[in-house]
Each structure stands twice: as structure tokens, then as C-alpha cells.
Amino acid sequence: MTISVLPLDTPGLGDRTYLAHDGEVALVVDPQRDYDRVLGIAEAAGVRITHVFESHIHNDYVTGGLELAREVGAQYLLNADDPVSFERTGVSDGDVVEVGDRMRVRVLLTPGHTHTHLSFALSDRDEPVAVFTGGSLLFGSTGRPDLLGPDHTQTLAHAQWHSARRLAAELPDETAVYPTHGFGSFCSATQSGGTASTIGQEKLANPALTTDEARYVEDLLAGLDAYPAYYAHMGPANSAGPSEADLSLPSVADPAELRRRIEAGEWVVDLRSRTAFAAGHVGGTVNFGLDGQFVTYLAWLMPWGTPVTLLGETAEDVAEAQRELVRVGIDRPAAMSTGTPEAWAGGEPLRSYRTATFADLATTLAGDPRTAVLDVRRNQERAESFIEGSVHIPIHEVLDRLDEVPAGEVWVHCAGGYRAGVVAALLDAHGVDVVAIDDSFDNAGPAGLPLTTATLQEISA
Structure with a gap:
């Protein structure tokens, strides 16, 4: 052999x-x-x-x-x-x-x-x-x-x-x-x-x-x-010398406990897709879907050591997320809950926001050129091409630069939709009126949006 x-x-x-x-x-x-x-x-x-x-x-x-x-x-x-x-x-x-x-x-x-x-x-x-x-x-x-x-x-x-x-x-x-x-x-x-x-x-x-x-x-x-x-x-x-990972599921939280954790500043993470989250979610929760680089961005953006609670449609979703978390040393979620956002909300009204395409953004800008556009891609991506007039805050800097997010309605985009969904959820949790662009940036130019380039030095300055 x-x-x-x-x-x-x-x-x-x-x-x-x-x-x-x-x-x-x-x-x-x-x-x-x-x-x-x-x-x-x-x-x-x-x-x-x-x-x-x-x-x-x-x-x-x-x-x-x-x-x-x-x-x-x-x-x-x-x-x-x-x-x-x-x-x-x-x-x-x-x-x-x-x-x-x-x-x-x-x-x-x-x-x-x-x-x-x-x-x-x-x-x-x-x-x-x-x-x-x-x-x-x-x-x-x-x-x-x-x-x-x-x-x-x-x-x-x-x-x-x-x-x-x-x-x-x-x-x-x-x-x-x-x-x-x-x-x-x-x-x-x-x-x-x-x-x-x-x-x-x-x-x-x-x-x-x-x-x-x-x-x-x-x-x-x-x-x-x-x-x-x-x-x-x-x-x-x-x-x-890392210890053995504990993959047993955490305790189940009821709606009252979820609300207490949100109000205490803990991170309550909805694992559903960004489109499902945008359509209806518990106010104050954030969204890191399992369909993208879930653990990379959650561990990057969440202040290290913050208690995290996982919300999944099924226990299998929570188990998958927990497995990813232990890989980066986040060993024990504080709590979990499964089911639907209606069940997690405990009778409170759900929040939602719109999702859109770059064609939708082009139509909106044609009617109101002052519409705020937030680009959350990395510097290298921004240097290759960006929408003229857009504000640039890389995804990992958003929480430290909330005061730079434009007032009013903000259209958020990245290269493919995942990071825009993450940031839209974070901004929504902070009371910002957002529209998440769930589209490939390759479609921005064909949609008629004005694109330009810049050097990395200009972007980093």
C-alpha cells in the first residue's frame, strides 16, 4: 500500500x-x-x-x-x-x-x-x-x-x-x-x-x-x-498547553434571561442567515450566520472575554457554532436557545431592516444623491475600487468608530454580503437605520454606480 x-x-x-x-x-x-x-x-x-x-x-x-x-x-x-x-x-x-x-x-x-x-x-x-x-x-x-x-x-x-x-x-x-x-x-x-x-x-x-x-x-x-x-x-x-475542549451544550435561556443578557451588554448571537435575521430578530441581538466565516468575525469583533449566548434554529446549529468557538479558545457559551425569533422575543415586537442589491442602491442614489453608503471592506479591497462618495470603515473598526457612521439611513455593503450583514446587525443594535446590501460588489459597476480607485496610502491616511 x-x-x-x-x-x-x-x-x-x-x-x-x-x-x-x-x-x-x-x-x-x-x-x-x-x-x-x-x-x-x-x-x-x-x-x-x-x-x-x-x-x-x-x-x-x-x-x-x-x-x-x-x-x-x-x-x-x-x-x-x-x-x-x-x-x-x-x-x-x-x-x-x-x-x-x-x-x-x-x-x-x-x-x-x-x-x-x-x-x-x-x-x-x-x-x-x-x-x-x-x-x-x-x-x-x-x-x-x-x-x-x-x-x-x-x-x-x-x-x-x-x-x-x-x-x-x-x-x-x-x-x-x-x-x-x-x-x-x-x-x-x-x-x-x-x-x-x-x-x-x-x-x-x-x-x-x-x-x-x-x-x-x-x-x-x-x-x-x-x-x-x-x-x-x-x-x-x-x-x-490547551486543555481538552468541552463541547457539551450550554444551559437554555428563556426570553427574560435573553433580555437581561442583552441589557447587561453581553453578546446574544443569532446564527441564522443574514436575510432571515434582517426579516425579523430580537432587538439588541447581533448576527453572525453559520453560512460564512462565523468564528473569524465574531471572535475578531466581540470584546475578548465578553459572555456570548447562541441563538440557533436547532440544537445542531448551536453545536456547530460552539465547535467553531472552541477552536479559538472561546470555551463555554453563557447560554443558548433554539427555535424562532418570535419565541426568543417573549411577546416583544421584533426588529427588522431592508436588504437590497447594488441596482437598488443606484436607483436610490439617482433619487437622492445624499444617501449614505458605508463600505466595510478591508483597505486592500477599497484600494482596488469603491463607490464614489461612500464612507469607508473596515468591519473590524466599526464598533470603535460608531461616531463616524453617517446620520439617517445608511446602506451597508462589502464584497459579497456576509460582512455587510454582520455590520448591519451591529448598527441596528445601536439604533442605526440600516439597509444591508446583499449582493456581489462585481455588480456595482454594471448597476451604474460611479466607481473610483485610490492608493492604499490615501485609504490608510
């Missing part, structure tokens, strides 16, 4: 975990906190996990590696130079780890995403098969170098170029590339949209392998934009 590599996607965070096996034993790379999914894959393949590898101290999620290794009795392997508070097997550049009779893993130091970042080159005996690149070489991109702070960014950016070059030089072109980041994660410098690649393919298209060092670093740094605020809590949690 040949060695099999099985990816496990976590779309809400834009990451992948990998399980590789030879039919008998398996290794795991970069498992998420809810590692029961990994155990399910191993059980289905009929293999025993003997080694768990961590490419780096993660900044975008809480690892499940330590607890997974403990549960199955596997070795837990991290860079020997990583300062952690628990026992593990420290590995260093050049080490070779034998996994079963056939799998050999060569440890490669590939700094850039972090100073101690490792990649793992997997061979079937002496035949190279794959390389697990973590946050180093991604599909058409690399991991971002700025998550450790501005004092490290330049050094890590240059290191990232050299690390990518090392992987390309030391591994055969046919070696499959398996990154952890790059599928929507903010740990990626850019998003390529690829789903598979090899060293040879990356040599043809990856900027780290097709441009010189100075140009790569310049372009890399120029393309960096904001990343989620909750990242600041992930590294310390991973270095301390």
Missing part, C-alpha cells in the same frame, strides 16, 4: 489538518482543537496515530495537538526551541523521525511565519512523497510575517523568501505541497484559491520562487492588511 495523505478542512478558519498513514500507523500535522474529527478519520482508515507534528505555535487557532497526543499515546513533536509549558518531543532542523516501517519525516527549519517555524518532508522509505509546509510555502503565496509584531516583520519577511527557496531546492519537483494555511486564513499573505500543488508547480507561479528577494519582500509587505484581534490570545494559549 502506498502512503495516503488525508486533508481535513476547517473552512471557518481557512486551515487544513493532515493525517498521513501507511495502512497501519499514522501521523497528524497541525490538528485543530476539536480533534475528534481526526480520530474519526483514523478510525475510518483503520490506522493508529503514533506521532503528532506541530509546524509552529499557531496564531489563528488553539491547537488540539497536545490533547490528541495524550489521548492516543502518541509523540507530540514541536520545535525544540519553542518555549512551551508542557512536556513534548523537541525536534530540530535535520532530524529524521521514523513513523512505522515506511514513513520517514525530515524536519526542516523554515522561519518566516514565525522564527521557529518547521516544515516536515515525508518520504516513503527513501522516496520523497510530500512536504507539510504549515505557514511557510502556501499555494501561490506564503504565510504572513507580521503576526509577531512590527519589530520582527522585516526579518521574518526575508526569512520567508529563503525558506521557500530552501524547500524548492531540497525537494523534488513532484513533491506534493500540503500547507496548513491559505484557504481563507488571515495567516496567509494572499489568497490563491488553489486546492493542490507540487514543488514544481510552485516554482512556476509562487512569488517567493519567481521574484528576487528585494521585490518579494517589498510586494509582500505592501500587500499586508489587518488581521483578527483575537490572534493575540492564540500564541499564549498554545504555548501554555
Whole structure:
């Protein structure tokens, strides 16, 4: 039997975990906190996990590696130079780890995403098969170098170029590339949209392998934009040794308790779609639908440590949201409720607001050019094209800049509708009269809206 590599996607965070096996034993790379999914894959393949590898101290999620290794009795392997508070097997550049009779893993130091970042080159005996690149070489991109702070960014950016070059030089072109980041994660410098690649393919298209060092670093740094605020809590949690996740459902709240929690300033989160929320919701609740990057934006925007209550149509919806929350260290929701907004409101009238398209906005602006338009996209998106006269407040800054939101009716848009729905709900909770544009920004120009561009410097100023 040949060695099999099985990816496990976590779309809400834009990451992948990998399980590789030879039919008998398996290794795991970069498992998420809810590692029961990994155990399910191993059980289905009929293999025993003997080694768990961590490419780096993660900044975008809480690892499940330590607890997974403990549960199955596997070795837990991290860079020997990583300062952690628990026992593990420290590995260093050049080490070779034998996994079963056939799998050999060569440890490669590939700094850039972090100073101690490792990649793992997997061979079937002496035949190279794959390389697990973590946050180093991604599909058409690399991991971002700025998550450790501005004092490290330049050094890590240059290191990232050299690390990518090392992987390309030391591994055969046919070696499959398996990154952890790059599928929507903010740990990626850019998003390529690829789903598979090899060293040879990356040599043809990856900027780290097709441009010189100075140009790569310049372009890399120029393309960096904001990343989620909750990242600041992930590294310390991973270095301390995360505990096992508790996925048991929280207690059920009645309408009176929901109202008390809202009035106390807690976050009561409606998990339904943005269109369902706009049509009718409990006043003061916010909306982070499960149909988008739910946990990324909720954990980014909610003040860290704020009690959160989950409202879902079903208990399964609440369980899905809770699973996503534990991945970023939000362990226990304060409460939950299932059903309909009418039931949650306890007889109080529901709130609602309109949803619209860019064509609707064009018609409205034609009748009243003073109509307020709020663009909540990131700076990089805004620089490419924006609606003339619109106000720009990136989604992650809205709550800190409420005094800049125009008075009167405000039309909110993003690139596809999800973030506009999030912000519309937040503004509605603060008493703003909103219209959520649930449409692709690609339709703005064809709708007749006047578009223009600006430099990043102008937008950031």
C-alpha cells in the first residue's frame, strides 16, 4: 500500500489538518482543537496515530495537538526551541523521525511565519512523497510575517523568501505541497484559491520562487492588511498547553434571561442567515450566520472575554457554532436557545431592516444623491475600487468608530454580503437605520454606480 495523505478542512478558519498513514500507523500535522474529527478519520482508515507534528505555535487557532497526543499515546513533536509549558518531543532542523516501517519525516527549519517555524518532508522509505509546509510555502503565496509584531516583520519577511527557496531546492519537483494555511486564513499573505500543488508547480507561479528577494519582500509587505484581534490570545494559549475542549451544550435561556443578557451588554448571537435575521430578530441581538466565516468575525469583533449566548434554529446549529468557538479558545457559551425569533422575543415586537442589491442602491442614489453608503471592506479591497462618495470603515473598526457612521439611513455593503450583514446587525443594535446590501460588489459597476480607485496610502491616511 502506498502512503495516503488525508486533508481535513476547517473552512471557518481557512486551515487544513493532515493525517498521513501507511495502512497501519499514522501521523497528524497541525490538528485543530476539536480533534475528534481526526480520530474519526483514523478510525475510518483503520490506522493508529503514533506521532503528532506541530509546524509552529499557531496564531489563528488553539491547537488540539497536545490533547490528541495524550489521548492516543502518541509523540507530540514541536520545535525544540519553542518555549512551551508542557512536556513534548523537541525536534530540530535535520532530524529524521521514523513513523512505522515506511514513513520517514525530515524536519526542516523554515522561519518566516514565525522564527521557529518547521516544515516536515515525508518520504516513503527513501522516496520523497510530500512536504507539510504549515505557514511557510502556501499555494501561490506564503504565510504572513507580521503576526509577531512590527519589530520582527522585516526579518521574518526575508526569512520567508529563503525558506521557500530552501524547500524548492531540497525537494523534488513532484513533491506534493500540503500547507496548513491559505484557504481563507488571515495567516496567509494572499489568497490563491488553489486546492493542490507540487514543488514544481510552485516554482512556476509562487512569488517567493519567481521574484528576487528585494521585490518579494517589498510586494509582500505592501500587500499586508489587518488581521483578527483575537490572534493575540492564540500564541499564549498554545504555548501554555490547551486543555481538552468541552463541547457539551450550554444551559437554555428563556426570553427574560435573553433580555437581561442583552441589557447587561453581553453578546446574544443569532446564527441564522443574514436575510432571515434582517426579516425579523430580537432587538439588541447581533448576527453572525453559520453560512460564512462565523468564528473569524465574531471572535475578531466581540470584546475578548465578553459572555456570548447562541441563538440557533436547532440544537445542531448551536453545536456547530460552539465547535467553531472552541477552536479559538472561546470555551463555554453563557447560554443558548433554539427555535424562532418570535419565541426568543417573549411577546416583544421584533426588529427588522431592508436588504437590497447594488441596482437598488443606484436607483436610490439617482433619487437622492445624499444617501449614505458605508463600505466595510478591508483597505486592500477599497484600494482596488469603491463607490464614489461612500464612507469607508473596515468591519473590524466599526464598533470603535460608531461616531463616524453617517446620520439617517445608511446602506451597508462589502464584497459579497456576509460582512455587510454582520455590520448591519451591529448598527441596528445601536439604533442605526440600516439597509444591508446583499449582493456581489462585481455588480456595482454594471448597476451604474460611479466607481473610483485610490492608493492604499490615501485609504490608510
